[in-house]
Amino acid sequence: MQDQPTPAEVIGAVAQFLKTQVVPGTSGALSFQARVAANALEMMQRELTLAPAEEAAEHARLKTLLGHDGDLVSLNTELSHRIAEGAMDLNTPGLADHLWATTLAKLAVDQPTYAAYRASLAERAPKA
Amino acid sequence: MSELEDKLGEVARRHLGARGITGLKRLTAGATQEVWRFELDEAAGPTPIILRRAPGGTRVSETAIGLETEARLLESAARVGVPVPAVRHVLEPDDGLGHGFLMAFVEGETLGGRIVKSEEFAQARTVLARQCGEVLARLHTMDPAEFPNLKRQTPAELVAQYKAIYQASGWPRPVFDLAFRWLEANSPPEPAEMRLVHGDFRNGNLMIGPDGVRAVLDWEIAHVGDPMEDLGWICTNPWRFGAIDRPVGGFGQREDLWAGYEAAGGAPVKREHAHWWEVYGSMRWGVMCAGMTAAFRGADPSVERAVIARRTSENEIDLLRLLAS
Structure with a gap:
């Protein structure tokens, strides 16, 4: 077992260092690139935190949709081929929900402030 | 003085009738091209100019049409009334700066x-x-x-x-x-x-x-x-x-x-x-x-x-x- 603090915690600390020290302490292209680097690290921090549960759920959905097991890349490759061939489409039960859930999970890591993602979350939230 | 600055000064004297250039700086915009700004040193005062060139002067990306064509497109667009920066000089092999062109700086916002x-x-x-x-x-x-x-x-x-x-x-x-x-x-x-x-x-x-x-x-x-x-x-x-x-x-x-x-x-x-x-x-x-x-x-x-x-x-x-x- 590797020790603590976790990769997500250390990566978060480096991102904070870049944001609070390097970005304000530099200017021009260097400052811009330091901010990009901080954002990239925060993205990886989100992935380390969120992806295990989301990918487990994606894997379970893919098994149901395709009717057999496999690793995540090969199941996605198969789904991709079936859609490309027209064997599956938005009328296939469960496909639209699967694509939405998978895509929302990607956005939660990649770009959680993206306006279309925020709008989709609000539109798709269960009505109270 | 950097090599780029030196050669741009030459271009300014040879092709644009200026005394040289000042204030060369790299702009951050442009992921597939280098974009630089500088001022032509002219008798009437400084004129801001933009240099667009292939990264390092030579590398050309696969999809891009080439900077010489881009300069000709700007000239053609200007003729039909599309607002574009005026092209001032298309780089030549003798300029020693690779592929690129100089154009007028247009004041405004692109972000x-x-x-x-x-x-x-x-x-x-x-x-x-x-x-x-x-x-x-x-x-x-x-x-x-x-x-x-x-x-x-x-x-x-x-x-x-x-x-x-x-x-x-x-x-x-x-x-x-x-x-x-x-x-x-x-x-x-x-x-x-x-x-x-x-x-x-x-x-x-x-x-x-x-x-x-x-x-x-x-x-x-x-x-x-x-x-x-x-x-x-x-x-x-x-x-x-x-x-x-x-x-x-x-x-x-x-x-x-x-x-x-x-x-x-x-x-x-x-x-x-x-x-x-x-x-x-x-x-x-x-x-x-x-x-x-x-x-x-x-x-x-x-x-x-x-x-x-x-x-x-x-x-x-x-x-x-x-x-x-």
Whole structure:
């Protein structure tokens, strides 16, 4: 077992260092690139935190949709081929929900402030 | 004095009748080209100039049309009344600076986020969509025959091209497959008249002032095809910079863009074709973002490339919103 603090915690600390020290302490292209680097690290921090549960759920959905097991890349490759061939489409039960859930999970890591993602979350939230 | 500064001084003396140059600095904009700014030292005072050149002077990206052609496009656009920076000098082998050209500096803002949000552009935002339509109508009168080297592609060929790029990437994206099926099934017919298409006409590539469009920039992926492509691309979601309820560049409505286009002599806009080009735009930008992974693992292992690659999912959600909501 590797020790603590976790990769997500250390990566978060480096991102904070870049944001609070390097970005304000530099200017021009260097400052811009330091901010990009901080954002990239925060993205990886989100992935380390969120992806295990989301990918487990994606894997379970893919098994149901395709009717057999496999690793995540090969199941996605198969789904991709079936859609490309027209064997599956938005009328296939469960496909639209699967694509939405998978895509929302990607956005939660990649770009959680993206306006279309925020709008989709609000539109798709269960009505109270 | 740097070598670049030295050689630009020579160019200024030899070709532009100036005494030399001052204040050379690299601008951050432009991921596939180097963009520099400096002042010509002239008797009447300093004149700001922009240098666009291939990275390191020599490297030319695969899709770009070449800086010499880009300079000729700017000159041709100016002749039909499209606002563009005046070309001052196209680099020659003797200049020792590689491929590139010098153009006039146009004062204004290109940062899409600021154009969409800043109070400074509140007035501009009320006229920009219509102006963009008017500018595109003029741009689409440029003569493609002047540019025989530019690629000619029908809508179906473009879809096939991006599909091949996607499939060669070897990374499954079921949302892309869904979108390609839809694009193939709903493709507009080959246009009656193939036109010169800017190819990257969007918020971020337009120099904007408080009065509106001052210059159309970044002609590096111009080609010949269906002019509707330009009207769809400026509505594609990533170029709205968060203002998703203002589909035209985050500053205006489609109806104003189309009205401006038609009033300035552009062909009547078919709504379903405009929608197709918007879906195509998300697809195209998605494939381009996805391609950044290979670029990152190859020629340009920068953090910026890696982060753009991770913007592919933005297009996946945009495509789902367009096709599956």
